[in-house]
Amino acid sequence: MVAPLVPDSALHASLLFAVGYGQTPDTQAPGLSSDMAESVGAMLDNQDTTHLIPLVKDTVRAGQQSLDQNPALTISAKRYAEIRSEFIATHGIQSSKGKQVWPVGATTILKRSGGSWNEALRAAGFATSTQQTPQGFGSARFTPDQFDAAIRAFRHDATTGNYSTKLQHYVEWRKELVNQGRTDIPSGPAIRNFYGSWSAALATASNSAPSRSDSQR
Numbered sequence: 743m744v745a746p747l748v749p750d751s752a753l754h755a756s757l758l759f760a761v762g763y764g765q766t767p768d769t770q771a772p773g774l775s776s777d778m779a780e781s782v783g784a785m786l787d788n789q790d791t792t793h794l795i796p797l798v799k800d801t802v803r804a805g806q807q808s809l810d811q812n813p814a815l816t817i818s819a820k821r822y823a824e825i826r827s828e829f830i831a832t833h834g835i836q837s838s839k840g841k842q843v844w845p846v847g848a849t850t851i852l853k854r855s856g857g858s859w860n861e862a863l864r865a866a867g868f869a870t871s872t873q874q875t876p877q878g879f880g881s882a883r884f885t886p887d888q889f890d891a892a893i894r895a896f897r898h899d900a901t902t903g904n905y906s907t908k909l910q911h912y913v914e915w916r917k918e919l920v921n922q923g924r925t926d927i928p929s930g931p932a933i934r935n936f937y938g939s940w941s942a943a944l945a946t947a948s949n950s951a952p953s954r955s956d957s958q959r
Contacts (some may be wrong), residue, residue: 760805761817771804774802800906820942851853861943892916893943900915909940912930
């Protein structure tokens with residue numbers, strides 16, 4: 743069974759939910775649009791979490807309020823995935839074939855926006871970099887685990903090879919692996935787009951050790 747297409751309003755609500763996570767909206771904060779309230783409510787009902795609708799709506803409202811108060815507010819794909827995973831685990835939300843889980847996954851958001859996280863943010867009303875991003879930037883064919891594995895493996899190899907972890911060295915490191923036939927290594931721009939910055943990607947790598955499969959050359 744093929745899962746139905748997620749409405750754009752539900753995708754946008756997922757991003758607003760992430761930036762509003764853990765917050766309570768002011769009483770004067772505007773409510774959700776009827777389209778957004780309906781699409782999110784339907785998805786929550788479909789995954790047997792109807793009881794979470796009031797909490798989710800308040801959190802999305804808090805996210806929208808935060809965005810209204812701080813137009814420069816943004817969120818990286820990495821941080822989004824972390825918040826989503828925490829929410830799903832906390833409430834025991836189960837995925838199954840043919841059923842879309844809300845909040846939707848970062849990969850789904852990337853696919854809908856042509857592989858650009860910046861474009862996904864822009865469509866949801868967030869401010870983004872004015873720098874033009876090439877088609878396919880932040881490629882949606884990579885999973886969050888593959889992004890993590892790539893940056894961990896690079897940092898590990900940089901340490902053992904005694905070279906710096908600057909972005910240019912990652913580009914050269916990836917090129918070598920791609921020439922060897924590897925297809926699971928995201929590009930440098932995709933890494934930076936996913937984590938929000940190159941330094942954020944390296945910080946993630948420093949907090950975990952690579953598995954043997956991560957650093958297999």
